[in-house]
Amino acid sequence: MTDPEKTTRKRRKFPDSITQTIQMTHESSLSQMYDFVFRSSDNGIMVTDANGLIEMVNPAAAGMLAVHTEELLGKTPEEALSQNPALVNLFMREGEQTLDIRLPKRRIAVGVGRTLTSGERVVVIQDVTEKRELESRRESLTQRMTHDLRNPISAIIGFGELVGKYGDLNDEQRKFLMRLRQTTNKLYDVIGSLVDLAWIEAGMPLAHRPTQMSTVIDKAVNQIGTLALERHITIAISVQTPLPVIMGDPERLQIVIYNLLHNAIIYSDPESTVAIHAWGDDNDVYCSVGDRGIGIADDELDKVFDRMYRSRDERVRDTPGGGLGLTIAKTIIQRHGGDMWAASNLGLGSTFTLVLPTVRL
Numbered sequence: 001m002t003d004p005e006k007t008t009r010k011r012r013k014f015p016d017s018i019t020q021t022i023q024m025t026h027e028s029s030l031s032q033m034y035d036f037v038f039r040s041s042d043n044g045i046m047v048t049d050a051n052g053l054i055e056m057v058n059p060a061a062a063g064m065l066a067v068h069t070e071e072l073l074g075k076t077p078e079e080a081l082s083q084n085p086a087l088v089n090l091f092m093r094e095g096e097q098t099l100d101i102r103l104p105k106r107r108i109a110v111g112v113g114r115t116l117t118s119g120e121r122v123v124v125i126q127d128v129t130e131k132r133e134l135e136s137r138r139e140s141l142t143q144r145m146t147h148d149l150r151n152p153i154s155a156i157i158g159f160g161e162l163v164g165k166y167g168d169l170n171d172e173q174r175k176f177l178m179r180l181r182q183t184t185n186k187l188y189d190v191i192g193s194l195v196d197l198a199w200i201e202a203g204m205p206l207a208h209r210p211t212q213m214s215t216v217i218d219k220a221v222n223q224i225g226t227l228a229l230e231r232h233i234t235i236a237i238s239v240q241t242p243l244p245v246i247m248g249d250p251e252r253l254q255i256v257i258y259n260l261l262h263n264a265i266i267y268s269d270p271e272s273t274v275a276i277h278a279w280g281d282d283n284d285v286y287c288s289v290g291d292r293g294i295g296i297a298d299d300e301l302d303k304v305f306d307r308m309y310r311s312r313d314e315r316v317r318d319t320p321g322g323g324l325g326l327t328i329a330k331t332i333i334q335r336h337g338g339d340m341w342a343a344s345n346l347g348l349g350s351t352f353t354l355v356l357p358t359v360r361l
Contacts, residue, residue, distance in 0.1 A: 043126050044109070048091060050119030052076055064125055066104040087111060090123050101125055108132060131205055150188055157184045193324040197307065200252075200331050207249035210359065213278050213285055214239045216250050220257035221276070224265065228274075233265050236275045244280040244358040252332045259325035260289040260352050267350075268293035285358055290351035296344035304342055305330045326352075 038045060044061030048054050053076060057069045065084070072080045077091040087101050090113040101111040107129040115121050160180045163169075169177065221235055228235055257276070264274040268291045278287040296304060307327045330340045333354050344350035 043124050046072075046091075046123045046125070048077065048121045052091075052121075054080055055120075061125055064103050064107075064109060064127060087123070087125075091121055103127065103129075134204065153184055153188045157181065157188070160184065190324050193328060197324060197328050197331065200328065200335065206252055206332075206335055208247055209250075210245050211248045211250045211253065212243060212245060213253070213280075213287060213356070214241075214243050216253045217257055217276060217278060217287070219250075220254050220261060223254070223258055224261045227262065228265055231265055231268070232270045233268060234273045235261070236273055238275070238277045240279040243278060244282070244285050246285050246336075246356045247359045248336045248356065249332075253336070256329040256332050256354065257287070257289070259329045260354075263325060263352075264289050264291035264293065264350070267291065280358060282360075283358060285356050286353060287356075288351055288353040290349065292349040295346040295348050296342065296350055297346050301342055301344060305340070329354075 038056070038058050041058060041060055044064045045056070045058045046054060046061050047056035053074055054072045055074075057072050059069075062069045062072070065081075065087075077088045081088050081091075084102065086099050090097055090099050090101070090111045093113060094115060096112070096114045098110065098112050101109040103109050107127060109125045109127045109129075111123055111125045113121060113123040160177060163177060164174070217237065217239060221237060224235075227233075261274065261276065268274060272292050275290045276287070277290075278285065280286060305326050307324060333340045333356065336356055338354060338356035340352065340354040342350060342352050
């Protein structure tokens, strides 16, 4: 039999040369991995040393700037990039900064700069030309649809109003006219949202960067603040600190939180409270928005995420809306690899919860 203590002692007596060899092998593997990522990345990466001289430029950065790497190395950003003041500015600023960068051939990039503890400054450049053009086309399409569809819908609404002014109507006619008004108003309101939903479902590119949901929540709460004040609604915020980081599109996620808060506010009684809570663990981040409003019937709970679905509850139908907010919110969350669900008691309120996968940086 082998004495465990003797075995342990033997293991502790590895020669220093072997330990050093293992460490050097590990460091060499890491160095090779970082070098591979640096050279093969689609994003441009540039690094200045503690003296402010450019010491590293990856192939993507050289390609985006249409220069040879040798033309940049060993020079200051002012010397090497004098024709690109925004990029020079990104190198010269302190802390983490983000700026739009003009590239040759009418292309545009987003540059992010950060100063390391060693004094080196790292700038990452992401070409966003196609994404910006796609967003521009989406906005143009939305404007055209708004003009081409809202005008005839407005005419229908106007003629419907005239019907009631030329002669008496019986109860059935008034009922049909009211339904006509509700339907046309609904169509008028949802045109822009329908375009957004179509583009999201069609696979419109989303940003994919480290995101703090606490920041997203703060922006959404500020955005909805005016409506909350008008309806005398208090928004109670409870966020875990620190909250795990997720990878996602902060602008789209802000739309999700805004839509959830908007619904909670408009379907709550004045002087009540809407609560938003966020928490997470090593695997997931959760966020819930709860209210004490009119609630949702059990047989309608599975339908609330369907496009243009609105409850049969007259209190809901009397509230302006197109029935697309929750559909868009859940679609965005699913595009991020997450999920969303609802829980409710009729007359007591509702809670909508979303979950997103975390990322370890």
